[in-house]
Amino acid sequence: MANLYTLSLTRCCWGVMAICTLLYSTLSKAADSDVTFTYPKGARNAISLTFDDARTSQVTVAIPLLNRYKVKGTFYVMPSKVAENLSLWQGAVKQGHEIGNHTNEHLCTGNFAWLREKNQGLEQVDLAYIERDITYTTEYIEKHLGVTPRSFAYPCGNTFVGRGENVKSYVPIIAKHFDSGRTWLDESANHPTYTDFAQLTGIRMDGLSFSTIKNYLEQLRANNSWIILAGHEVGEGGMYTVDSEMLEALIPYLQDPKNGYWLDTVSNVGDYIKAKRAQ
Ligand SMILES: [Zn+2]
Numbered sequence: 246m247a248n249l250y251t252l253s254l255t256r257c258c259w260g261v262m263a264i265c266t267l268l269y270s271t272l273s274k275a276a277d278s279d280v281t282f283t284y285p286k287g288a289r290n291a292i293s294l295t296f297d298d299a300r301t302s303q304v305t306v307a308i309p310l311l312n313r314y315k316v317k318g319t320f321y322v323m324p325s326k327v328a329e330n331l332s333l334w335q336g337a338v339k340q341g342h343e344i345g346n347h348t349n350e351h352l353c354t355g356n357f358a359w360l361r362e363k364n365q366g367l368e369q370v371d372l373a374y375i376e377r378d379i380t381y382t383t384e385y386i387e388k389h390l391g392v393t394p395r396s397f398a399y400p401c402g403n404t405f406v407g408r409g410e411n412v413k414s415y416v417p418i419i420a421k422h423f424d425s426g427r428t429w430l431d432e433s434a435n436h437p438t439y440t441d442f443a444q445l446t447g448i449r450m451d452g453l454s455f456s457t458i459k460n461y462l463e464q465l466r467a468n469n470s471w472i473i474l475a476g477h478e479v480g481e482g483g484m485y486t487v488d489s490e491m492l493e494a495l496i497p498y499l500q501d502p503k504n505g506y507w508l509d510t511v512s513n514v515g516d517y518i519k520a521k522r523a524q
Contacts, residue, residue: 282469288507291471299326304333307479321347321398324385343510345396353401402429434470447475455494
């Protein structure tokens, strides 16, 4: 709730910045007092870096970069893409990065022509079809990468099959097979004592500069939230590319204890939050 307040304030108050700043800081303080959830080493927030689709630049650019900072990422992979760089992905597992399931068919809404034309828009398939694709992907990861994925990312952030009155959610399938599922293009971070692990939110990091992300994090970090950043290609520029220079600035910022972040994989943070909830 506090995040909605702060985001709408940010949007509506451009014309009255002084009043806005006052209101914003008052609400931020109220929001921070809403929950006192602590993370390892006294961090105020948890944060995870996640990457979708097993794109080549993830193993050639992102993973070497993360390794230099001793940071572990979460990579939601598709078997057809892993096969293009199998030995590099096997290396990523050995280096401790988390491998999640992103399906093989990557079904999204059929508003994308490339799916609609194959009769593979989510509006055109059923739950059994989706579950087969998910199971195939888990078996592929177990066989070729030697790990069982515990986390899932919904392709395009879509969580349904069918249309209109016949729409069905496939969130329950994800809750059954995985410890967590992450959506995409969300506007709020995860409240540690409230969020549903089957629909963790994912915040875009593609195409953004360090200063933009830093400002965004300040808005998202109320309530000791867990912020999951999500991206695709890694390198230079582009709407679906995480800027590697941004990562080179962001990671040291997140690792500096005075900034109050705990940076770890989705499953490591998820395990920590679940254990604390159970206390
Ligand atoms: Zn994807």
